[in-house]
Amino acid sequence: MESIQAYNFTQWRQIVASSFHNVRAAAPAPNFRATAHHKHVGDIELFDMITDPHTVIHTEGDGSFPLSTMCKFSLQLEGVATLVQDGRSCTMSPGDLALYTGKRPYHLVFDEPQRSLVVYFPRSLLQLRDDQIDMITATPISRDEGLGKIIIPLFEQFARNLDDLQGLHAQSLIRASLDLLVTVFAEHTERMNGELEDSSQLFRRATSYIDENLHDLDLAPGTIADALYVSVRNLHAHFSSQGLTVSAYIRARRLNAIHADLGNPQMRDFTIQSISARHGLVDASYVSKAFRAEYGESPRTYRTRTLT
Numbered sequence: 001m002e003s004i005q006a007y008n009f010t011q012w013r014q015i016v017a018s019s020f021h022n023v024r025a026a027a028p029a030p031n032f033r034a035t036a037h038h039k040h041v042g043d044i045e046l047f048d049m050i051t052d053p054h055t056v057i058h059t060e061g062d063g064s065f066p067l068s069t070m071c072k073f074s075l076q077l078e079g080v081a082t083l084v085q086d087g088r089s090c091t092m093s094p095g096d097l098a099l100y101t102g103k104r105p106y107h108l109v110f111d112e113p114q115r116s117l118v119v120y121f122p123r124s125l126l127q128l129r130d131d132q133i134d135m136i137t138a139t140p141i142s143r144d145e146g147l148g149k150i151i152i153p154l155f156e157q158f159a160r161n162l163d164d165l166q167g168l169h170a171q172s173l174i175r176a177s178l179d180l181l182v183t184v185f186a187e188h189t190e191r192m193n194g195e196l197e198d199s200s201q202l203f204r205r206a207t208s209y210i211d212e213n214l215h216d217l218d219l220a221p222g223t224i225a226d227a228l229y230v231s232v233r234n235l236h237a238h239f240s241s242q243g244l245t246v247s248a249y250i251r252a253r254r255l256n257a258i259h260a261d262l263g264n265p266q267m268r269d270f271t272i273q274s275i276s277a278r279h280g281l282v283d284a285s286y287v288s289k290a291f292r293a294e295y296g297e298s299p300r301t302y303r304t305r306t307l308t
Contacts, residue, residue, distance in 0.1 A: 006035045009054070019047070020120065021070075021102065022059050029053040039162040042171040043263045043306040044178075045120040048159045050078075056108040058100075069123045069295050070102040071133070073181075075155050079114025083107075088138040092116075095143030097152055099136055099185065106138070117159040124259035124295075125178050129207070131242060132189050139188070147184040151177070168265040175264070202230065203238045207249065214254050214279045221246045254279045255294050258287065262299055263306040272299045 007015060009025070009032040016025045019038075034051040074083065076092040083090050083098050085106035090098055100106045101123075126133065143152040154177055158165065165174065209227055213219050224246065225232045239246050257279045261267045267275060276287045276299075291299045 006033060008032065009034075012051070012054075016056065019045075020058070020072075024057050024059075025054055026057055027053075027055040037162050039165050041165050041174055042265065043122055044125075044171070044174050046158060046162060046165070046174075047118040047120070048077075048115070048162055049118065050113075050115045051110060052113055053110050055110070058102065058106045070120065071099065071123050071126050072102070072118055072120050073097055073099045074108065075117040075119075075152065075159070077115040077117060077156065077159060079110065079112050079116075081114055081116060082109040082111070083138045084109075085138040086134060090138045090140045092140055095152060095156075096140040097143075097148070097155070098138055098140045099133070101133060101137060104137075117155060119155070121178065122259065122263065124256045124263075125175060126185075127179070127182050127211075127256075128185060128189075129242075132186070135189050136185050141184055141188060147180075147187055151180050151184050154180070171265055202228070202234075203242060206235060206238065206246075210250055210253055214250075214257055217280055217282070219250060219280055250280075251290065252294075254281050255290055258291065258299070259295060259302070262303040265307060268307055272303065 009028040012028075012032065012034045013025045015036065016023055029052045032052045032054060034049065036050075037048040039046045074081065074092065075097040076094050078094055081092045083092060083100060083106065085100045085104060090096075092098055141148045141152065143149060143156075158174070158177075164170075205228055206224055209224055210219065216223070221232050221235055225235045228235070236246060239249065258276055258281070261270070261275045261279075262272065272287075273282075273284055276282065276284070281287050281290075288298055291297075291302075295302060297305075
């Protein structure tokens with residue numbers, strides 16, 4: 001599906017099932033027709049879809065694919081859609097964008113003819129904690145509010161110019177745009193939370209310190225506590241209140257950073273070991289095992305699949 005093609009519902013159902021894991025199309029309008037323009041840029045996929053009314057349903061995975069490693073967002077370009085996930089339902093009008101994750105069930109309902117851009121990308125590119133993602137799924141970002149005024153027109157231009165997204169520069173551009181989108185999501189979560197409480201401020205300071213010092217081989221609860229002028233016990237307590245441990249968070253962020261660099265074409269001349277080392281993991285055997293456990297494939301396999 002690398003170019004614009006038209007489909008009846010039987011064909012569309014097959015396209016949806018083959019393009020997205022554990023997703024099926026249902027409840028089509030009579031004489032259903034759809035067109036789709038697909039672009040694969042590195043490990044990011046973009047789908048510009050024009051469809052008649054129907055429903056898209058994502059179910060729990062069977063474990064054959066690590067769905068927790070993938071995220072999607074839909075940007076409504078024409079018509080209206082309803083997204084349901086995590087007990088929330090949102091209606092998206094043109095200019096609205098919403099995030100959803102392959103980790104949990106969701107469904108999209110298109111009650112009228114519509115056009116939307118779907119971007120399918122690795123979870124590692126979304127530099128947000130799981131609890132932040134859980135907070136913003138099925139929560140629309142508007143082109144008319146806040147930082148949405150900046151980022152959404154950019155993705156609207158991507159939809160109109162998919163054929164121009166070619167080569168390493170295109171991948172870098174899309175990754176940079178996703179980084180900007182993360183800023184919009186982060187602003188949104190803070191606005192939803194209102195003023196951060198002292199305990200949340202300390203947790204943010206700690207996670208920021210960790211992210212800025214992943215390269216430090218001595219990064220550990222003790223050094224973090226010293227840098228923040230708190231006790232180790234207090235540090236552990238704040239992470240525990242978020243359902244996390246300090247060590248597990250450090251490990252996850254390091255693997256996340258390694259995953260992102262391995263898929264970055266600008267890092268293709270760096271060895272896997274040097275990339276791992278720049279994020280504080282120097283044991284190649286440990287990195288390989290931990291990476292496979294987290295992402296379902298070895299670092300080398302992921303890199304080869306993404307950059308070729």
